[in-house]
Each structure stands twice: as structure tokens, then as C-alpha cells.
Amino acid sequence: MMYGSMCEVNLLHQTKYWTEVLTTQAASKPTLMNLSMDFKIGTPHSIWSTTHASFHDIRKSILKANLITSVFIFQANKSRFNKYTVDPTCPVCGSGAETLQHFLLHCDTLRVERDRWMVPIRDFFTEVADKSHWALLLQDDFRIARFLLDCTNFTDEYPVLKKPHIQMQLEFLTRNLCFDLHRARINALSFK
Numbered sequence: 161m162m163y164g165s166m167c168e169v170n171l172l173h174q175t176k177y178w179t180e181v182l183t184t185q186a187a188s189k190p191t192l193m194n195l196s197m198d199f200k201i202g203t204p205h206s207i208w209s210t211t212h213a214s215f216h217d218i219r220k221s222i223l224k225a226n227l228i229t230s231v232f233i234f235q236a237n238k239s240r241f242n243k244y245t246v247d248p249t250c251p252v253c254g255s256g257a258e259t260l261q262h263f264l265l266h267c268d269t270l271r272v273e274r275d276r277w278m279v280p281i282r283d284f285f286t287e288v289a290d291k292s293h294w295a296l297l298l299q300d301d302f303r304i305a306r307f308l309l310d311c312t313n314f315t316d317e318y319p320v321l322k323k324p325h326i327q328m329q330l331e332f333l334t335r336n337l338c339f340d341l342h343r344a345r346i347n348a349l350s351f352k
């Protein structure tokens with residue numbers, strides 16, 4: 161075997177090994193429950209492969225990555241980290257604990273921004289996938305949040321989501337949803 165071919169085989173083995181190590185370790189972390197485990201070392205996540213090289217787009221993708229990996233801290237997280245001595249109530253609307261799902265799906269103060277993007281997300285999803293499944297996704301807060309944060313979580317259920325141009329459009333819509341919700345949250349908090 162030529163030296164170049166041996167290097168390639170070695171690199172392939174190493175990539176496979178480290179991808180398995182990373183996937184196994186990531187699957188055991190509750191903070192990564194919204195991240196698809198279908199990734200490979202050397203292949204960028206769809207968040208990054210669909211991001212344009214503009215300051216605004218990169219900012220939006222960084223926020224989305226922080227939400228997916230639980231780096232973004234909500235009031236309910238603060239409460240848990242402080243052994244429940246901190247009030248978990250949403251500081252924006254004052255109704256219910258401020259969790260990731262509350263922020264994405266229920267906080268009433270953020271309704272206008274949510275509707276602005278959820279309607280096109282719903283329309284796009286029902287156009288490319290099974291219509292009846294949108295209602296099923298919405299029935300479960302954890303499922304719809306996982307879908308909005310990383311649609312590649314659902315490529316087994318909806319193989320159409322493997323197509324790069326579908327991922328591109330869904331990432332564009334969900335990136336903007338997350339960012340506009342975040343901006344509205346910051347604005348609302350600045351008036352408190």
C-alpha cells in the first residue's frame with residue numbers, strides 16, 4: 161500500500177473512532193438533549209453550514225448554538241443551579257417558570273415575534289413533510305423545541321429534512337425566530 165493511501169486509511173479510522181467517542185459522551189449529557197447526535201468530526205453542523213458569512217447571521221447562529229447546548233441560562237436554570245433559592249418565574253411575563261420551552265413556545269410577551277416566524281415555519285414544514293405531523297409536533301413541547309433548535313433531530317422520521325436546501329431554509333427561519341425572541345426578551349427586561 162502506498163504511503164498516501166495508508167495515511168488516508170489511518171485518518172478515516174481516527175475520524176470514526178473520535179466521532180464514536182464524541183457521540184457516546186454527548187448522548188449522556190442532559191444539557192445536549194436538543195442536539196442531534198447524528199454528527200461526524202470534520203463535517204460542520206447544519207447551523208454552521210447554512211450560516212452566511214455576515215456579522216448578523218453569525219450572531220444569530222451563535223445564539224442558536226448557545227440555546228441548543230444549554231449555554232443560554234433561563235430563570236428556571238438559575239433556580240436549579242441555586243438549589244431553588246432563586247425564583248424560577250419568567251421575569252418577562254411573570255407567568256410560569258422560565259424554561260427553554262417557555263421562551264420558545266409560551267411566553268406571552270414574546271407572542272408577536274413568535275408568530276412572525278412560527279407561521280412560515282409551519283407553512284414550510286407542512287409543504288415539505290406530512291401535513292398532519294405539524295399538529296403532532298406541537299402537542300409535545302419537548303419535541304417541537306428540539307425541532308425548532310435542530311431539525312436534524314428528525315431526519316429519521318422525516319427523511320426530507322436530510323436535503324441541504326430544506327435544512328438551509330429551516331435554519332434560516334428558526335435562526336431568526338430564536339434571535340427575535342431573544343431580542344424581544346432583552347427589550348422587555350430592560351423596561352422592568
Ligand SMILES: [Zn+2]
Pocket residue numbers: 250251252253254255258262266267268269
Ligand atoms: Zn414568560
